[in-house]
Amino acid sequence: MESETVTAPDAPAPTPALPSLRPALELYLDLHTHPELSGHEHRTADRLAGWLHDHGCAVTRGVGGGHGTVGVLANGPGPTVMLRAELDALPVTERTGLPYASTVPGVMHACGHDLHLAAAAGALASLAAARDTWRGTVVLVGQPAEETLDGARAMLADGLYERFGTPDAVLAQHAAPLPAGAVAHAGHGPLMPAGTTLDVVVHGRGGHGGTPHLAVDPVVTAAAVVLRLQTVVSRECAPAEQVVLTVGSLRAGERANVIPDRAELALSLRAVDDRALDRVRAAVERVVRAECAASGSEDPPDITVTSRAPALTPDPAATAVLRRVHGAALGPGRVLTAPLLGAVEDYAHFGAGGVPLAYWLLGTTGARRWREALATGAPLPPNHSPEFAPDVRTALPTGITALTSAALHTLRARPEAPSDPDHAKAPSRTDHAEAPSRTDHAEAPSRTDHEEAPSRPARPEAPSRSTRPEASA
Numbered sequence: 001m002e003s004e005t006v007t008a009p010d011a012p013a014p015t016p017a018l019p020s021l022r023p024a025l026e027l028y029l030d031l032h033t034h035p036e037l038s039g040h041e042h043r044t045a046d047r048l049a050g051w052l053h054d055h056g057c058a059v060t061r062g063v064g065g066g067h068g069t070v071g072v073l074a075n076g077p078g079p080t081v082m083l084r085a086e087l088d089a090l091p092v093t094e095r096t097g098l099p100y101a102s103t104v105p106g107v108m109h110a111c112g113h114d115l116h117l118a119a120a121a122g123a124l125a126s127l128a129a130a131r132d133t134w135r136g137t138v139v140l141v142g143q144p145a146e147e148t149l150d151g152a153r154a155m156l157a158d159g160l161y162e163r164f165g166t167p168d169a170v171l172a173q174h175a176a177p178l179p180a181g182a183v184a185h186a187g188h189g190p191l192m193p194a195g196t197t198l199d200v201v202v203h204g205r206g207g208h209g210g211t212p213h214l215a216v217d218p219v220v221t222a223a224a225v226v227l228r229l230q231t232v233v234s235r236e237c238a239p240a241e242q243v244v245l246t247v248g249s250l251r252a253g254e255r256a257n258v259i260p261d262r263a264e265l266a267l268s269l270r271a272v273d274d275r276a277l278d279r280v281r282a283a284v285e286r287v288v289r290a291e292c293a294a295s296g297s298e299d300p301p302d303i304t305v306t307s308r309a310p311a312l313t314p315d316p317a318a319t320a321v322l323r324r325v326h327g328a329a330l331g332p333g334r335v336l337t338a339p340l341l342g343a344v345e346d347y348a349h350f351g352a353g354g355v356p357l358a359y360w361l362l363g364t365t366g367a368r369r370w371r372e373a374l375a376t377g378a379p380l381p382p383n384h385s386p387e388f389a390p391d392v393r394t395a396l397p398t399g400i401t402a403l404t405s406a407a408l409h410t411l412r413a414r415p416e417a418p419s420d421p422d423h424a425k426a427p428s429r430t431d432h433a434e435a436p437s438r439t440d441h442a443e444a445p446s447r448t449d450h451e452e453a454p455s456r457p458a459r460p461e462a463p464s465r466s467t468r469p470e471a472s473a
Contacts, residue, residue, distance in 0.1 A: 019129060021397055024122030027051065028392055029100045031114035035089030035107045038145040041067040044087045044117070048142045051121045055128040057140070060163075064154035069142035070164055073128055078136025081407045082167035084350065085120035086113040086146040095386040111383045112175025112364065115390050117142065119173070119362070119399030126404045127411075134411035139164050149197070149307035152349040161355075169318060169410045170350045171358050171403060176338075177380040178363035179370050180394035183326055183402050184336035185319050185360045192312040193242065193270040194277045195344030200225070200288055201302040204295075206261035215259040219252045221295040222263035225288055226250065229267075232283045243280055244270040244342055270344055272311060281305075312348045315356040322358055322406050329405040330398065336361075343383070358406060362399050366391035 018024075027047065036044050045067040052059045052071030060070045067087060094101045094108040102108045109115075124140050141160070145151035161167070178184055202222050207215030226247050237243040245267065252263035267284065271277040285303055292301045327335045338361050351357040365373075365380055369391075373380050381387035 018122065018126060018397055018400055020122040020125035020400065023125070024118045024400060025392065025396060027121055028114055028118035028396060031117060032098075032109050033100050033103050035102050035104055035109045035114070036087070037091060037107055038088040038148045038150070039066055041087035041144045045069045045142060045144070048087070048117065048121065052124070052140060055125050057124070057128075063141075063160060063163075064144070064151060064158045066151070066154065067142075067144040068151065068155045068158070068160075070160070071124065071140045071142075072164055073124065073138040073140075075131050075137065076135045078134070079168040079410050079413065080137040080139060080165045081410050082139045082141060082170045082350070083120045083123060083403060083407065084141045084143055084170060084172040084347065085116040086151070087117065087142050087144045088113060088147050088151075090147060090384060092384065092386050096389040098389060108386065110385060110388045111147070112362075112388070112390060113146070115175050115362070115364070115392065115395060115399060116173065119396060119403055122396070122400035123403035123407065126400060127407060130408075134408055136411045137165065138407060138411070139167060146346055149195075149309045149344070149346040152346040156349055156352060161353075166353070167355060169356050169358060171406050172347055173360050173362045173399060173402060174345070175364045175383065175390055175395070176361040177365050177382055177388075178336065178361060179334075180363045180366055180391040181330070181398050182334040182336055182363040183330065183360045183398065184338035184363070185323050185326075186314050187337050187339065188316075190272060190311040190313040190340060191338060191359060192341050192343055192345050192348075193244075193272050194274055194309065194311040195268060195270040196277060196281060196308040197306045198267045198269070198281070198284065199302075199304045199306050200265040200267065202263045202265070202288070202292055203297050203299040203301065204259070204261050204263070205298060207259045209257035209259055212259060216296050216298065217259050218261065218263035218295075218297070219259070221291055221297060222250055222252060222265060224295070225265065225291045228287050228291055229284060232280060232287065236283055237276070237280065241276050242272055242340060243276060244268075245280065245284070268344075270342060272340065274310065309344050309346045310348045312345050312357075312359060314359045315351075318356045318358040319360075321409065322360070325405050325409045326360070326402055329401050334398075336363075360402065362395060362402065364390035364395045366394065 030047065031044060034043055036042065045061065048069050049059050049061060057071030057073045062068065063070050089107050089109045090111055091106055092108040092110040093106050120140055124138060127138050141155065143151040143155060176184070202218045202225065204218030204221060205216040229245060229247065233243050233245050247265055247267050249266035250263065253260035269277060269280050269284065271280055288301050288303060323335055347357065347359060369380065381389070
């Protein structure tokens with residue numbers, strides 16, 4: 001986040017009266033302790049389905065062919081509002097030292113999806129408890145496989161809107177290393193770029209490490225590919241295009257004295273628009289094929305597009321309205337402006353057919369850590385870091401309030417407006433999940449650095465690298 005748009009808020013974080021806060025906090029702690037990877041979110045979906053059932057929703061499981069979960073809270077004729085939250089975690093080993101840290105080896109909620117889900121669940125509970133103040137339908141979508149950019153398209157292809165009604169508005173938020181208690185909306189244009197991921201296999205001819213002249217070494221070829229790819233952005237893209245190319249994985253061989261017969265690379269590409277993204281992808285393929293030919297590879301490389309997502313541009317009208325709504329609910333000093341990020345989301349798919357999308361960032365950094373970062377210039381742990389630890393005491397109630405106030409604005413905007421009858425009835429294809437068994441209630445985290453409520457800090461400039469929220473894939 002740019003320093004001119006991100007400063008410490010002027011007032012303490014709001015502490016609204018939220019009856020759902022304590023149960024939502026317990027849900028968050030449980031989800032954080034038991035993360036699940038993309039495509040394997042069985043327990044997480046169970047917890048969500050139980051919560052939805054307990055709060056009067058008609059629940060449908062397996063939407064999209066995986067663990068997609070949909071809860072429909074019908075409350076008479078009126079608008080339909082969809083709340084979206086993600087279920088999946090990341091293959092990261094947690095190093096936060098928190099008492100509720102992940103108990104699953106090598107898996108962590110390092111992107112804040114547990115916070116998103118708990119906030120959406122809390123908002124649903126708040127809306128269910130206030131049914132006499134609004135009319136319409138609330139649809140909560142628990143989306144699996146966001147980190148692999150597969151889940152949104154799969155749920156839509158399975159008839160999400162046809163089965164549960166096309167929403168009048170879709171709402172979502174994403175954790176980011178901003179001051180806890182604040183939200184940040186997009187300025188002009190996209191908030192997140194378009195992105196695609198590629199898997200590349202470079203073929204060689206295996207052999208003995210002592211006789212490399214009898215082999216074709218794919219390790220050397222892959223290394224040349226990685227180095228040459230660095231010029232795609234620096235020499236083929238204009239700086240204003242804001243293109244990012246990252247080689248996130250390179251694997252080859254098992255032993256020092258064996259030349260392998262293949263090397264595998266995984267790449268991610270990001271660009272503001274699809275034309276630039278397509279041009280960069282073509283350049284990547286050209287470089288890979290040329291380096292393989294230059295190395296004497298006997299077989300051409302395998303290049304596979306494993307995922308793709310369009311740029312995320314929140315609806316400008318909805319953004320302008322929700323800035324005012326959030327300013328009234330949280331305080332105007334807690335509504336910030338976000339620049340274009342480098343992260344990629346599949347949320348934009350939910351805007352198919354012109355459905356208005358609202359999307360904002362949810363601050364997660366406690367006051368003490370924020371002040372320390374401002375004073376020292378030390379970077380804050382970003383999303384996907386093994387040390388990413390949201391200040392849940394402040395971020396969770398803010399997230400619940402932000403979603404609830406945004407939903408109520410739409411649900412109360414047209415109380416007499418006619419709607420599709422399907423919006424006002426429970427879907428026919430439901431799976432009413434049983435509530436999960438009651439486990440021991442987790443203790444609320446103590447007020448460590450992650451949980452201190454913000455005080456009234458001054459407005460120093462933000463540290464140069466610590467406040468750029470990279471929020472997703």
